Amino acid sequence: MKVEKIVLRKMKMKLKSPFQTSFGTEQERDFVLTEVYGDGEIGYGECVVSTAPLYSEETAGTAWHILEDFLIPMVFEQGTFGHPDEVGKLFAPIRRNHMAKSALEGAFWDLYAKRQNLSLAKALGGTKKRIEVGISIGIEEDINKLFRTVEHYLEQGYRRIKIKIKPGKDVQVLRALRDRFGDIPMMADANSAYTLNDLLLLKELDDLDLMMIEQPLAHDDIIDHAALQKQLKTPICLDESIHSYEDARKAIEWGSARIINIKIGRVGGLSEAKRIHDLCRDNGIPVWCGGMLESGIGRAHNIAITSLPNFKLPGDTAGSSRYWTEDIIRPEVEVSPDGMIEIPTTPGIGYQPVPEMLDKYTVAKKEFAKR
Numbered sequence: 001m002k003v004e005k006i007v008l009r010k011m012k013m014k015l016k017s018p019f020q021t022s023f024g025t026e027q028e029r030d031f032v033l034t035e036v037y038g039d040g041e042i043g044y045g046e047c048v049v050s051t052a053p054l055y056s057e058e059t060a061g062t063a064w065h066i067l068e069d070f071l072i073p074m075v076f077e078q079g080t081f082g083h084p085d086e087v088g089k090l091f092a093p094i095r096r097n098h099m100a101k102s103a104l105e106g107a108f109w110d111l112y113a114k115r116q117n118l119s120l121a122k123a124l125g126g127t128k129k130r131i132e133v134g135i136s137i138g139i140e141e142d143i144n145k146l147f148r149t150v151e152h153y154l155e156q157g158y159r160r161i162k163i164k165i166k167p168g169k170d171v172q173v174l175r176a177l178r179d180r181f182g183d184i185p186m187m188a189d190a191n192s193a194y195t196l197n198d199l200l201l202l203k204e205l206d207d208l209d210l211m212m213i214e215q216p217l218a219h220d221d222i223i224d225h226a227a228l229q230k231q232l233k234t235p236i237c238l239d240e241s242i243h244s245y246e247d248a249r250k251a252i253e254w255g256s257a258r259i260i261n262i263k264i265g266r267v268g269g270l271s272e273a274k275r276i277h278d279l280c281r282d283n284g285i286p287v288w289c290g291g292m293l294e295s296g297i298g299r300a301h302n303i304a305i306t307s308l309p310n311f312k313l314p315g316d317t318a319g320s321s322r323y324w325t326e327d328i329i330r331p332e333v334e335v336s337p338d339g340m341i342e343i344p345t346t347p348g349i350g351y352q353p354v355p356e357m358l359d360k361y362t363v364a365k366k367e368f369a370k371r
């Protein structure tokens, strides 16, 4: 692949409804899209930052700076690439900034798959034709509204309900959902809202037959999660704690989690996500694909990685209409009545970004070519 041009777009898209977690509420998504032009094709990637640095240290502003001032010049310095795996290796000297790296690396994977006339799923080694999907529901103050929301998504066929929790909005809410809906597949995501001092409360969660408790403790912890997992029968799933293959290896060795949520942006790209998938497969740790309230481009990348065989649990890749009045891709991502998404078989990400839609939500755009 010879890189001819790279385009960055700063995007602003309003979510259909606010999304509340234990660390804040998002109503509007400020993120970055990447376009890599080469050999007559365009590869697309998404930088899955949050508007404020509350999930991780990255924002659209930090990512744009790292892309413009470091990663894009490094790409033009190398000029040509045989395989997308080379992109992550090229970026290795740059510390962290994983979502910025992933946005560009993902566009290379899309471009590579298109040039190989392969779907991105196939190019990644995916084996599935359809994927199971779940739904992530933000913290809801009104329990009856939460009941209606859960009812709505169960009727739509979603195969797992993820409930965001925080102190004061946890055991009672989950117990009420159990009383109302019985033994539906349900999990909780705490986004690091608890500490080991909350052990008695976390033990109450242990009696609710949850599929898993996602990231109960600190966002950068592996040791305390290992201590907690020994006290709980419910599997702990790590999200924010796992930034790399090495983090996953240490978490597995320490017994910090029995499940891992893989987010392509959080770990720095599809090549690293594949490595973590393979490590977990070899250690009997099932994984699923987490979401970052992506547009259709990021959603397409999530669908492709979820086609790998050890993605054994429903992920957060819901349909476009869950988040957007209109998505920037065609077709939009649809979920079948039995809670599945068909893996595209066309080359690359399999969904076509629509230029007019991209322009409609672009608040800043810049083109880069080799000087």
Ligand SMILES: O=C(O)CCC(=O)C1=CC=C[C@@H](O)[C@@H]1C(=O)O
Pocket: 021, 055, 135, 136, 189, 191, 239, 290, 291, 292, 293, 294, 316, 317, 318
């Ligand atoms: O994209 C989705 O539907 C999942 C959204 C979601 O649960 C999250 C998005 C971003 C950060 C967190 O709030 C949370 C997560 O931790 O998975």
Ligand SMILES: [Mg+2]
Pocket: 189, 191, 214, 215, 239, 240, 261, 290
């Ligand atoms: Mg999470």
